[in-house]
Amino acid sequence: MSLLTVGTVAFDDIETPSGRAEKIIGGAALYTSIAASYFVRPVNLVSVIGDDYPEETLGYLKKRGVNLDGLQVRPGEKSFFWAGKYYRDLNTRDTLDTQLNVLATFDPVLPPAYREVDYLMLGNLMPQVQMRVLTQLRRRPRLVVLDTMNYWMNSAMPDLMKVLKKVDVLTINDEEARQLTGEHSLVNAAKIIHKMGPKYLIVKKGEHGALLFQANLMFYAPALPLAEVTDPTGAGDTFAGGFIGYLAKTGDLTFDNLKRAVIHGSAMASFCVEKFGPERMMGLTPAMINKRIAQFAELVRF
């Protein structure tokens, strides 16, 4: 079924304990669409870039079945740029630089063909921009997944609350779930978030895995312990891409299938962190993905 992802396509400078990477391709919608493309095609992408983005990357995306009809290219302008540095534990990072460039005036215009999408991934963006996507839809998608962050909770909470009312799945990390609800227990936080709108909550805990909540149901997906984590950038967006891509492929929204979607998202994220940027994700095969999913199954089997 049809899938649309809206979010950033960007350049990143990244420093981690493993090394540095300069001006590499990144952005939530890039990671999400690459991950999703292993499960469903086309992946429709809505984003904005300057005329400085590599043709090679755009060619790669097209080859992977990512439809770029909704990708605005602004002549004479520069793409969104982010620079960050991760600390040793890889869970904390400092933003060293943010240059909004084309993102400052981003208006996500959906091509007419995208307005009846079945599966919609709203990447981390200003809540007003996320809402602007929803208002262009001609009918409600089967599933709307939204990612956000503490920055919007601090600066745009009323807008965030409005958009949450229209969302099925919220993906945030544990600290953000606590901030959003004022509840330390994730079980209680999930109950409050359900009342805000999202029927499902996915709490991303990085190396500690992910939790899926629906009403009184819970599912704990571990993260695969890895010998080397090179760069966590994009892991959450990759998770979202594997998750929604698997759901779009299977078309099954039972809790049992959502669990499998979480495992598929976790497997994709476990690849993502092995190299800088999306590099590791760009050369996968279905056999490699299936092998990793089997490792996840083995990891928790008792």
Add this chain to the structure above:
Amino acid sequence: MSLLTVGTVAFDDIETPSGRAEKIIGGAALYTSIAASYFVRPVNLVSVIGDDYPEETLGYLKKRGVNLDGLQVRPGEKSFFWAGKYYRDLNTRDTLDTQLNVLATFDPVLPPAYREVDYLMLGNLMPQVQMRVLTQLRRRPRLVVLDTMNYWMNSAMPDLMKVLKKVDVLTINDEEARQLTGEHSLVNAAKIIHKMGPKYLIVKKGEHGALLFQANLMFYAPALPLAEVTDPTGAGDTFAGGFIGYLAKTGDLTFDNLKRAVIHGSAMASFCVEKFGPERMMGLTPAMINKRIAQFAELVRF
């Protein structure tokens, strides 16, 4: 098969975001022996207390099948006392007071009948004291489990390395595994720890669950997300009690059964944290434990 646990029996003052508890019973060997007693009896305990310890507690332990022949009671002296305060995230705590009292001169003398024990749990104590237990054994136990902490890594590393050579299972938290090995990746840390002696490593991650490593095998046991965590004190020792108690009951040291033992330990720990001190653990039934283990199975099933 026979089980021996050596460790502290103490009084604790505990402050958590849920409230305060003053001079309640505690200590690693107390938690471990109560947890283990749900799986195997007798649980042989070696520890030391002053004459200030409640008769009621000693009576309760006996009733639960805990053999106190190895519990030294020092007339006119006071039991070990610890006071601590937990922060909101419950993962960090400050020690407010430590009064070693009887523990300062603790010499763990094993009654002759304990010197051919099959399953030995060495609770967190000075590594020299842990070694003193091992030197009294007439033959190697089937399984030796050792708990330790960063304090001994900072102050008694050579002694800790000596005792680790004689241990099968090391249980520590993730930060301690990293400190002990200098490796951030737990996969790599496990490899280094295997070379130090322990064939198995269990990394306790609190609300994020526990990891079991043996050679190239890994198992991830989740923690059960709880609506309320009242007091994490003793959760690690309770985990150890459930783990070794289940192994002593089943007598099966395959990796598959060690996984089940980790789940039993996790289930016991999930009860422990629901009330202050060991209170919650003191009123369990096999049916309650089995129900919780089923919840763990459901939590990861996909």
